[in-house]
Amino acid sequence: MNTKIKRIGVLTSGGDAPGMNAAVRAVVRASSYFSVECVAIYKGYQGLIDDETKLMNARSVNNIINKGGTILKSARCLEFRTPEGRKKAYETIKKHTIDALIVIGGDGSFTGAMIFHSEFNFPVIGIPGTIDNDIHGTTHTIGFDTALNTVIDAIDKIRDTAISHNRLFFVEVMGRDAGHIALNTGIGAGAEEILIPEEDMGLDRLLESLKRSEKTGKSSSIVVIAEGDKTGKNVFEIAEYVEKNLPYYEVRVSVLGHMQRGGRPSCFDRVLASRMGVHAVESLLKGVSNVMVGIDNSQMILTPLESSIKGKTKINKNLIRVSEILSV
Numbered sequence: 195m196n197t198k199i200k201r202i203g204v205l206t207s208g209g210d211a212p213g214m215n216a217a218v219r220a221v222v223r224a225s226s227y228f229s230v231e232c233v234a235i236y237k238g239y240q241g242l243i244d245d246e247t248k249l250m251n252a253r254s255v256n257n258i259i260n261k262g263g264t265i266l267k268s269a270r271c272l273e274f275r276t277p278e279g280r281k282k283a284y285e286t287i288k289k290h291t292i293d294a295l296i297v298i299g300g301d302g303s304f305t306g307a308m309i310f311h312s313e314f315n316f317p318v319i320g321i322p323g324t325i326d327n328d329i330h331g332t333t334h335t336i337g338f339d340t341a342l343n344t345v346i347d348a349i350d351k352i353r354d355t356a357i358s359h360n361r362l363f364f365v366e367v368m369g370r371d372a373g374h375i376a377l378n379t380g381i382g383a384g385a386e387e388i389l390i391p392e393e394d395m396g397l398d399r400l401l402e403s404l405k406r407s408e409k410t411g412k413s414s415s416i417v418v419i420a421e422g423d424k425t426g427k428n429v430f431e432i433a434e435y436v437e438k439n440l441p442y443y444e445v446r447v448s449v450l451g452h453m454q455r456g457g458r459p460s461c462f463d464r465v466l467a468s469r470m471g472v473h474a475v476e477s478l479l480k481g482v483s484n485v486m487v488g489i490d491n492s493q494m495i496l497t498p499l500e501s502s503i504k505g506k507t508k509i510n511k512n513l514i515r516v517s518e519i520l521s522v
């Protein structure tokens with residue numbers, strides 16, 4: 195173990211994700227286990243700039259493993275994108291004699307961590323926390339599994355009312371530029387069609403598919419649309435276009451929005467976050483830095499922060515095929 199690290203700082207940054215608290219707990223408890231101090235930094239990088247910190251101990255993180263959101267609060271901090279902001283952040287680091295930083299967040303947060311590392315030669319490790327699952331170097335990000343379950347639950351409910359009224363529902367899900375949430379929940383909820391940014395399905399194909407469905411006797415249907423879909427129309431415009439071209443469908447739209455980011459983390463996310471938190475602390479203490487902790491094939495792995503940001507996550511083409519076959 196690297197005895198130079200006596201105090202680790204931890205923060206959550208970017209969009210919150212269920213399971214972030216479990217990761218914070220793991221970082222704090224693992225630090226305590228290895229006799230290293232742990233300082234919580236509030237509101238992401240903003241708290242580092244404004245010196246909003248608190249020394250933690252193993253008991254500070256009691257009863258948070260099951261809680262959604264993040265007890266450390268989160269923010270997308272514009273000031274940290276400037277050299278002046280990062281200099282202020284480094285002053286807080288020095289003031290509190292923090293020797294290394296663990297950043298729980300998404301690609302924007304990792305970009306900040308990487309720049310901070312290069313400017314001040316300061317040890318940083320990233321833990322991927324985002325519902326979007328759009329980070330290279332891990333098959334799962336913390337929060338993705340919980341978000342999938344939240345979306346499935348919501349679509350199941352929408353299906354009940356869709357069936358009762360013989361309606362066609364367009365459900366928009368989150369994911370920014372990535373279609374992982376849409377593709378997985380679309381299959382899991384038995385959607386008729388799934389529109390994702392990675393594959394431009396085209397509106398004509400959508401119309402053809404819905405025509406076929408009607409002909410084969412489907413009276414209600416669900417179409418899942420990723421918010422970043424590239425058809426050039428938003429979910430309301432797509433719904434309007436379909437209603438105009440296929441007037442026998444009664445169409446409704448449901449945008450699930452931020453409810454997808456809340457709620458109790460699933461068991462999968464709690465275990466993932468716990469493993470990642472422990473692995474991040476252990477890696478820092480071994481002298482590893484400027485990497486992100488990930489999971490692949492059930493094993494903890496490390497990826498340079500630079501590749502985690504730049505590498506594109508790939509959509510599983512097999513899932514697209516499965517969805518096409520099952521919407522027959």
Ligand code: F6P
Pocket residue numbers: 209300324325326368369370421455
């Ligand atoms: O990255 C997580 C995410 O929830 C995306 O899916 C979504 O596009 C974005 O954050 C919304 O951001 P905000 O909460 O800042 O509106």
